[in-house]
Amino acid sequence: MTNAVLLVAHGSRREASNDEVRALTERLAQQAQGHFGTIRCGFLELAEPSIPDGIDALIADGAERVVVLPYFLSAGRHVAEDIPGILGDCRSRHPSVQIVTAPYLGQSEEVVPLLLSLAARRTEQTGSRT
Amino acid sequence: MTNAVLLVAHGSRREASNDEVRALTERLAQQAQGHFGTIRCGFLELAEPSIPDGIDALIADGAERVVVLPYFLSAGRHVAEDIPGILGDCRSRHPSVQIVTAPYLGQSEEVVPLLLSLAARRTEQTGSRT
Numbered sequence: 001m002t003n004a005v006l007l008v009a010h011g012s013r014r015e016a017s018n019d020e021v022r023a024l025t026e027r028l029a030q031q032a033q034g035h036f037g038t039i040r041c042g043f044l045e046l047a048e049p050s051i052p053d054g055i056d057a058l059i060a061d062g063a064e065r066v067v068v069l070p071y072f073l074s075a076g077r078h079v080a081e082d083i084p085g086i087l088g089d090c091r092s093r094h095p096s097v098q099i100v101t102a103p104y105l106g107q108s109e110e111v112v113p114l115l116l117s118l119a120a121r122r123t124e125q126t127g128s129r130t
Numbered sequence: 131m132t133n134a135v136l137l138v139a140h141g142s143r144r145e146a147s148n149d150e151v152r153a154l155t156e157r158l159a160q161q162a163q164g165h166f167g168t169i170r171c172g173f174l175e176l177a178e179p180s181i182p183d184g185i186d187a188l189i190a191d192g193a194e195r196v197v198v199l200p201y202f203l204s205a206g207r208h209v210a211e212d213i214p215g216i217l218g219d220c221r222s223r224h225p226s227v228q229i230v231t232a233p234y235l236g237q238s239e240e241v242v243p244l245l246l247s248l249a250a251r252r253t254e255q256t257g258s259r260t
Contacts (some may be wrong), residue, residue: 003253005249007245009203012204012206014204014206014207016204016205017204017205017206020203020204020205020236021204024236024241024242024245027239027242028242028245028246031242031243031246032246035246035250036249065253065256067249067252067253069245069248069249071203071245072203073139073150073201073202073203073235074142074144074146074147074150074151075146075147075150076142076144076147077144098256100252100256101252102248102249102251102252103248103252105203105241105244105245105248106150106154108244108248109157110244110247111154111235111244112154112157112158112161113161114235114238114240114241114244115137115154115158115199115201115235116158116161116162116165117240118199118232118233118235118238119135119166119197119199119232120165121232122197122230122231122232122233123133123195123197126195126228126230
């Protein structure tokens with residue numbers, strides 16, 4: 001089964017923020033090293049491609065299963081309602097494709113050691129003197 | 131030197147999102163295991179404590195250096211301007227305390243393997259059948 005990933009971000013009026021998401025998507029694709037067929041991004045609003053357009057593109061690439069990765073820090077309305085609603089519509093349009101959702105980033109337990117390592121490195125850079 | 135950490139989040143009208151940040155702060159404190167004196171959170175807006183109140187509390191706890199961890203995914207105005215401005219005021223009020231800022235979460239290269247592992251685990255859970 002060909003697995004693909006859609007990184008889903010909110011989208012911003014600030015194009016540099018959208019470009020950060022696009023650059024992250026490229027790094028994901030580079031580091032995935034064949035683990036997934038294709039990795040693309042999709043934006044909930046304010047930027048392109050939309051989530052449905054991103055999923056359509058992954059399916060055009062040959063995806064048989066799409067893992068949606070919500071790039072969000074909290075389980076607000078977007079994660080709890082808006083994205084599931086959009087994915088429901090996508091499933092109706094593509095009944096032969098499996099569309100599943102991974103935990104949103106802020107829900108991952110691995111965020112804890114990541115944050116601690118960011119803080120520890122900043123402390124080391126600063127040294128022990130004020 | 132006693133190092134402390136302030137996890138800085140945006141703050142939300144949805145109190146459950148603020149509680150997610152508070153719970154994350156507790157997990158950081160548990161997993162830090164004495165690496166940092168105290169770990170607290172501070173919100174840019176819409177929730178308490180504010181960033182200055184959080185820093186004041188850390189200093190009251192005995193912090194000589196505060197590492198600020200921006201819990202943000204992109205370098206928007208909040209990360210680039212608002213937080214540095216608030217921290218500048220805090221430095222003026224506490225000239226003997228070192229207040230430094232770590233990279234924001236979305237800037238960390240470690241986000242890439244974290245996201246890939248979330249996607250891979252979701253694929254494994256789903257199995258190879260549709």
